[in-house]
Amino acid sequence: MENNKILAIGGGKGGVGKSFVASNLGILLAQSGSKVILADLDLGGANLHTWLGVNNPSKSLSDFISRETLNISKLLVSTNIPGLSLISGAKDGVEIANLKYTQKRRFLSALRNMDADYIVIDLGAGTSYNTVDFFLLADIQLMVVIPEPTSIENAYRFIKNSFFRQVFHNSKKFGLKSVVTPILRIDNPYNITTPKTLIDYFNKLGGSKTVFIEEQLQIFMPKIILNQVRTEKDKLVGLAMKDACSKYFNINMTFLGYISEDESVWKSVLNRKPLAVASPDSVPMQQLKTICSDILLKETELTSKNNLLSKLAQ
Amino acid sequence: MTPRENSPIHEGASYYQTLSVPSTATLVEIRNAYEEKLEEAHLEAFAAYSLFPEEETELKLLQYGQAFVTLANPIARAKYDDELQQETPDAEQADFRQDGSSISKPMLAEKTAGKKTETAPFPHKAKNKQTEEKLELTKSAPKEVVGQTQVERQDFYLNLAVKNELTEETLEEYYSKLRAHGGQVFFNGAVLKQIRELKSITLDELAKITCIRITYLKAIEDEDFKKFTSEIYLKGYLICYVEAMNLPLEQIIEEYIHLYNNHREAEKG
Numbered sequence: 001m002e003n004n005k006i007l008a009i010g011g012g013k014g015g016v017g018k019s020f021v022a023s024n025l026g027i028l029l030a031q032s033g034s035k036v037i038l039a040d041l042d043l044g045g046a047n048l049h050t051w052l053g054v055n056n057p058s059k060s061l062s063d064f065i066s067r068e069t070l071n072i073s074k075l076l077v078s079t080n081i082p083g084l085s086l087i088s089g090a091k092d093g094v095e096i097a098n099l100k101y102t103q104k105r106r107f108l109s110a111l112r113n114m115d116a117d118y119i120v121i122d123l124g125a126g127t128s129y130n131t132v133d134f135f136l137l138a139d140i141q142l143m144v145v146i147p148e149p150t151s152i153e154n155a156y157r158f159i160k161n162s163f164f165r166q167v168f169h170n171s172k173k174f175g176l177k178s179v180v181t182p183i184l185r186i187d188n189p190y191n192i193t194t195p196k197t198l199i200d201y202f203n204k205l206g207g208s209k210t211v212f213i214e215e216q217l218q219i220f221m222p223k224i225i226l227n228q229v230r231t232e233k234d235k236l237v238g239l240a241m242k243d244a245c246s247k248y249f250n251i252n253m254t255f256l257g258y259i260s261e262d263e264s265v266w267k268s269v270l271n272r273k274p275l276a277v278a279s280p281d282s283v284p285m286q287q288l289k290t291i292c293s294d295i296l297l298k299e300t301e302l303t304s305k306n307n308l309l310s311k312l313a314q
Numbered sequence: 315m316t317p318r319e320n321s322p323i324h325e326g327a328s329y330y331q332t333l334s335v336p337s338t339a340t341l342v343e344i345r346n347a348y349e350e351k352l353e354e355a356h357l358e359a360f361a362a363y364s365l366f367p368e369e370e371t372e373l374k375l376l377q378y379g380q381a382f383v384t385l386a387n388p389i390a391r392a393k394y395d396d397e398l399q400q401e402t403p404d405a406e407q408a409d410f411r412q413d414g415s416s417i418s419k420p421m422l423a424e425k426t427a428g429k430k431t432e433t434a435p436f437p438h439k440a441k442n443k444q445t446e447e448k449l450e451l452t453k454s455a456p457k458e459v460v461g462q463t464q465v466e467r468q469d470f471y472l473n474l475a476v477k478n479e480l481t482e483e484t485l486e487e488y489y490s491k492l493r494a495h496g497g498q499v500f501f502n503g504a505v506l507k508q509i510r511e512l513k514s515i516t517l518d519e520l521a522k523i524t525c526i527r528i529t530y531l532k533a534i535e536d537e538d539f540k541k542f543t544s545e546i547y548l549k550g551y552l553i554c555y556v557e558a559m560n561l562p563l564e565q566i567i568e569e570y571i572h573l574y575n576n577h578r579e580a581e582k583g
Binding site: 147149152153156157194233236237240241243244247248249 | 353357358360361362363364365
């Protein structure tokens with residue numbers, strides 16, 4: 001089953017609406033006729049089941065990680081929404097808070113082999129390798145940000161850590177590990193602290209290194225959703241962040257759109273009913289619908305472009 | 315920060331380009347353009363939070379401030395226009411090239427889309443400094459600006475120049491008094507207020523001159539930092555305050571913003 005698409009939703013700061021976006025995006029995709037699995041990877045603070053109004057499931061990701069359950073399909077819990085099932089997050093974060101990269105890959109490849117069109121992963125807060133690695137292994141990388149300095153700062157840290165981590169992982173494949181490892185150290189003597197300085201450094205080296213970093217830039221495509229927008233000025237933050245990201249990081253991120261703050265959102269949480277079900281016509285849902293179709297459109301364009309390219313290459 | 319010291323003509327962008335206004339812009343248009351630039355800088359600094367753009371923002375604010383302070387002063391503006399004419403005979407055309415702002419085009423378009431239709435095309439009338447044009451009332455114009463004529467504004471500035479000139483000695487005396495007991499001249503709100511009173515400039519006058527609302531000027535003196543959305547606005551207004559009173563700009567900004575930052579820290583902790 002090679003065709004399922006994995007969407008990961010991260011963004012650094014907690015409480016910015018990652019679970020809100022993940023659950024409702026999952027529902028929207030399911031409602032459009034796709035088979036969707038929502039996976040809660042909020043290691044430590046997993047509560048996606050609450051967002052979906054599902055009682056705390058008996059089996060969770062912990063059982064798969066500890067190899068108590070070998071078949072990942074056994075973790076699936078059905079929801080009230082046709083086409084949507086849930087993999088609940090770990091109950092106790094301790095044993096999976098420090099997953100090895102191989103364990104992450106094992107989990108991801110298990111997900112990839114599941115019978116679904118879309119797998120939506122809620123990454124939870126944090127900019128640690130753990131979160132970032134799952135983000136990087138996804139096909140569609142979404143970040144939720146709110147127009148507040150702390151969230152913005154975390155988002156940049158998330159982008160920076162992700163890009164550095166991606167360069168690190170891929171350097172092995174390209175035989176550049178010995179080049180990359182020393183310069184990714186915090187106290188590196190090259191003063192490489194941002195993606196921009198990293199890119200400049202590689203470009204200066206020239207040759208295969210320039211090609212390598214160009215490729216890394218092309219496959220790194222974080223997309224931002226601006227949540228909890230209150231004022232007209234808040235709306236401008238998304239594009240301004242895109243500009244800042246390209247100016248100070250040299251990284252091209254996509255701004256997908258904004259979601260307005262609305263009382264319907266917290267009401268839906270209190271009633272343990274997802275917004276997509278409770279108020280499908282509310283302003284935030286309409287905005288999320290637009291964002292959702294935009295994601296799908298961009299993905300289709302990308303796929304057809306890649307198909308064309310691989311055809312041309314043959 | 316006089317046009318002579320650091321003429322932007324040689325740096326490629328005229329004051330008009332810096333504020334993205336045509337050379338025929340009225341005071342209200344210039345005032346609004348300055349506000350808009352502050353807003354843009356604020357948004358940019360906000361969106362680039364933690365990405366160390368501080369020096370850049372600082373430089374930009376100084377450029378905007380310099381442009382605004384000069385163009386808002388009818389005497390300085392006339393002089394600047396003459397210089398501009400001499401430097402570039404076709405400056406008239408060049409002025410309409412809007413400067414390359416670092417905010418992206420679509421964003422600017424979004425920001426100005428609503429306004430363009432409101433304020434309509436800029437008046438393309440011939441520039442005539444003697445024209446006693448009544449300043450138009452626009453939605454966002456501060457009420458202090460409304461109703462002032464060019465001649466009145468020229469009088470304000472002449473008056474101000476005289477006051478600044480005449481109080482130089484008094485000011486020196488005041489500084490040495492501050493230094494007397496081993497102290498230093500530290501430009502906080504109270505000192506700024508004291509200086510203004512020594513110069514016998516009222517807040518009302520200052521508001522009319524700088525086109526900055528009285529509440530902001532008063533907030534600067536009272537160190538009432540809640541009045542300012544961000545450091546950007548505070549700096550933007552402080553530049554106008556300090557320039558009008560002919561005080562050392564860089565020193566004051568450094569010292570005063572230090573106060574502001576301390577205050578912010580204290581609030582956080």
